[in-house]
Amino acid sequence: MPNPLCLNRLQQERKDWRKDHPFGFWAKPQKNPDGSLNLMKWNVGIPGKKDTKWEGAVFPVTLTFPEEYPSRPPACHFPAGFYHPNIYPSGKVCLSLVNEGESWKPAIRVKEIVLGIQELLDDPNPRSPAQEKAYHDFVRNKDLYNKKVKEQVKRYIS
């Protein structure tokens, strides 16, 4: 049973999100097999930023909240194999905002997390690469990198 502190906060997050959230995004807790909501795991959709090569698609991300949330950050995953310099082959996002011991603070909201991830898409951080392929393309062969990003965007246009 998840601790009540964590559930309280997640319920509030859910309420706040429904009241107001950034345009083009969506976020909802997953469903348990019995149809009830699993607040510990959310599916969210993050749109590529306007006027960037990521525009046009909405990328699926899973937020997994630990028992110790909000003292600890949620783990954020794209689908495995997602092409981006700061996303591990497993799909895990490497972003200081959601890294424990880096910039994570208990007061950071889901809204800020998803906006942070959206920002990361077109503004990768070459100082902390998480996958070899996209990182090498990004620093050595920008044309190839752009081409692959566009291919990926096409795959996620619904």
Next chain:
Amino acid sequence: MDSDISTGFTTDQSFDAFEDDGYDDLDTNSVVSVVAEEPLSYEVPYTSLSHEQLKQRFVSSVNQIQNLCGLSHEVAELLLIHNKFNIEWLGERYLDNPARTLQSIGLDLKYADYSFAPRLLPAPPNFLCAICCDDATYPVTFALPCGHRYCASCFKTYLRMRVSEGDIRLNCCLNSECRFPITDSVYKLLLSPSDYNRYRDQLIKLYVNCLPYLKWCIYPDCTYAVECKVNQADLDHIIPTVECNDGHKFCFGCSNEEHAPCICRLFAKWNKKCADDSETANWINVHTKGCPKCQATIEKNGGCNHMLCRKCGHEWCWVCSGPWSEHGTAYYNCSRYDEKSGQEARDQQAKSKASLERYLHYYNRYANHLESARLDKKLYLRTQKKMTDLQNSTSMTWIEVQYLANASDVLQHCRRTLMWTYAFAFYLERNNNTHIFENNQQDLELAVEKLSEMFERNTSELATKRLELLDMTSYVSTRRSLLLKDTQLGLLEGRWKYNLSN
């Protein structure tokens, strides 16, 4: 005792604990100093510090910065932690640009001498904690001077987690954009006493880890640290052996076991070599031969003497290493051992084997002393029993039988030194200086084995040969001292030439 032994004696400034024990009228030549008063040339100055002393040092560094920069104690401490406890650097940096320095820990200039008396407050009306979003009634809330108020339990949970994970460098307000730092008084208010102590302990740990001239004793669970100002660049001619107040000896340079007279660099090289190939080399040595043509290592696991190298296709005889072409059909008997062609091939093999054998020569002696040191430890435990026996069976007092404990200590210490003389010698080029080193080594080894032998005697004999044992102990100590002194001198003079190709 033969004359050779007495040459090692230094009878001037002799002093030891036994001088006033009723043997004053004995030949002065046989009572010899074990403890040198002056620092020896091969020793480095160092200080062992207890946890309490470290705390005091930490506080005095904070005070120094506090006074120098006109800061409050809390702010000075935070700045010091954030700047890796580098007082000189921080002092300059602060005097140069106080605003920017304070900014680096999230503080405004007006907080320079800020002294916070943190308080818990009841929740204001309509308060909803943004962390836990619990809308129950809040007993207490807390905010740093920045004003971001959350319930105290959220603050506590977060801080406790940060401390338990060792993230103590710079914690700040929970608001995602606020960088207002959490200072000592806040930790004290919000953490339980045991968690707060843990936090303070971690600060001390960080303090030692950040300063290059402080190191923790390497022994598990030992709480002492040692201060030693030795430069990393000097480790090629200094072997900074230090000892914490708990009697643990270790090398300050590389944080490993004591390894004089072997320098840190060679110590690491030797360890790597031993880990890499000692066992394998042993096995290869016993079970294989190198192909006389290409030196490929070949194991003969059955069959006749006719060898066909899989690598170069050379056919040869296992027994004489000569070419098979000269053997005809003598598949299981080699009668050509002394023929010239076989002789040459064997020479070739011998050459490649020689370097291996050389290594094994040094390794075996090194390992022997390692093993003997282990046995000596057992011996030490038996010594304690012998000492009790001696006290009971003779009229000796507790203090009088301590010479056995001392002898045992010296024995163990010398074995360790001998071990590392072999590792050191392995890397030395063959020349006259090396020859002298090996003579010293041999002298020490002979003396150590003699002492070890004397130690094995039974209790009654030990009592009567007390002086002999005392003499031997001090002789062994002197020999060790001479060896280390000469090695150290050689290091400073650059007398030792290394052969690092092995």
